[in-house]
Amino acid sequence: MCGIIGCVGRADTLDTLVHGLSKLEYRGYDSAGVALSEAGAGGDEGSLDVVKCAGKVDELRSALAGRETSGPVGVGHTRWSTHGPPTDANAHPHVDCTGRVAAVHNGIIENYQALRDELSTGGHDFLYDTHTEVIPHLAEAGLRDGLDPETAVREAVSRLEGSYALAAVVAGEETVVVARNDSPLVLGVDDDATYLASDVPAFRDFTDRVVYLADGEFARLDAEGWTVTNTAGEVLDKPVET
Numbered sequence: 001m002c003g004i005i006g007c008v009g010r011a012d013t014l015d016t017l018v019h020g021l022s023k024l025e026y027r028g029y030d031s032a033g034v035a036l037s038e039a040g041a042g043g044d045e046g047s048l049d050v051v052k053c054a055g056k057v058d059e060l061r062s063a064l065a066g067r068e069t070s071g072p073v074g075v076g077h078t079r080w081s082t083h084g085p086p087t088d089a090n091a092h093p094h095v096d097c098t099g100r101v102a103a104v105h106n107g108i109i110e111n112y113q114a115l116r117d118e119l120s121t122g123g124h125d126f127l128y129d130t131h132t133e134v135i136p137h138l139a140e141a142g143l144r145d146g147l148d149p150e151t152a153v154r155e156a157v158s159r160l161e162g163s164y165a166l167a168a169v170v171a172g173e174e175t176v177v178v179a180r181n182d183s184p185l186v187l188g189v190d191d192d193a194t195y196l197a198s199d200v201p202a203f204r205d206f207t208d209r210v211v212y213l214a215d216g217e218f219a220r221l222d223a224e225g226w227t228v229t230n231t232a233g234e235v236l237d238k239p240v241e242t
Contacts, residue, residue, distance in 0.1 A: 002092075002106040003027050004185070005202040006075040006167050006176050008221040009193035014069055017076035020195075020202040021057050027199070029078035031091035032060040035102035036071030037169040046172025047071070050102055052091035073174045073221075075167045075196075077104035087129075094133045096140035097125055100171045101152075103139070105132040106198055107163035107183040115159060135160070139168060150220055153177040157218070158231070165198055178219040187211040187219060187226055189240055194221045211238050 003024030007016050017034045033052025049071060053063045057078070077092035093102040109115070112131035115138065120126065124137045138159055142152030149170040154177070157166070163182035169175070178185060178196050188195030188203035188210055195203035196219065200210060213219060213228065217236065220227045228238045 002198070003029065003078040003202065004075065004104050004106060004165060004167060004196065004198040005077075006104075006178070006196040006221070007193055007203070008073050008174065008176055009190075009223060010072070013072055013074045014064070016206070017074050018057065018061060018064070019205070020197060021060070021076050021078055023201045023204070024078050024197070024199065025057060026201075027078065029056075030054060030086035031079045031088070032057050032077065033079075033091045033093055033104075034060070034064075034069075034074055034076040035093040035095075035104075035169055036069060036074035037102075037171055037173055037175075038071035038073075039172050039174050048095070048099060048102055048169065048171035050093055050095055050099075052077075052093065053088045054086050054091060073169060073176060075102070075104050075169055075176060090128050090130050092132060094128060094130065094136055096136040098140060100143065101136040101139045101168060103132065103135040103166055103168040105135060105164055105166040107165060107181075109134060109160055109164065110162035111160070112162075135166060136168065139170075143170070149173045149175065150177050153179070154218060154233075167196055174223060176221040178213070178221065180213040180217055181215050185213045187213065187221070187228075189226065194226045196221060208242055209240050210242075211240055213238075
């Protein structure tokens with residue numbers, strides 16, 4: 001089983017992500033990775049920093065040692081390979097051609113080959129062996145068409161057939177966009193930060209207040225907190241449980 005962790009609003013984002021991944025090790029996995037987004041300044045578009053590798057979370061810690069990986073918003077992933085071997089390249093997060101969009105995903109995209117063929121014809125270059133890679137490329141296509149990052153991710157999700165719990169970050173945007181269908185995903189809510197994960201233990205050391213997402217629901221996590229919407233974009237009144 002794969003695992004997802006994400007957070008917005010903490011000063012120690014990277015440490016929080018790696019800690020969350022360590023709490024998901026019980027699910028079984030063969031690679032791990034993180035992606036952090038940081039807004040730019042003075043006209044700079046911002047940056048997206050992705051580090052991933054085959055092996056355990058300890059290997060990821062070693063890969064991160066000495067790096068100036070930064071950003072107040074990020075997502076992490078532990079992958080159990082089912083499509084494509086357990087290599088550094090196939091580890092999540094996956095990125096688009098421009099390196100602007102990063103996505104993590106649990107589940108199976110059943111129509112990935114048709115989407116990959118369509119995107120390849122449109123000039124997209126694919127580097128990995130996993131079905132997940134179509135997600136950031138679909139979002140990239142939306143951004144090229146002038147969509148804002150959240151809408152680009154939502155439009156990408158609308159093209160997917162299959163199961164998914166996914167989260168995406170875009171360079172320069174201090175926001176995480178989340179979607180669920182037939183794969184577990186839960187938000188963790190604290191006074192100063194918001195988390196997302198495939199299971200509560202990933203953020204249980206930080207908060208015990210949770211919001212369970214249902215199939216077909218999206219969430220936006222940013223500095224203002226969290227918002228859950230349906231496929232039509234309508235805001236939903238979701239209960240916060242303990």
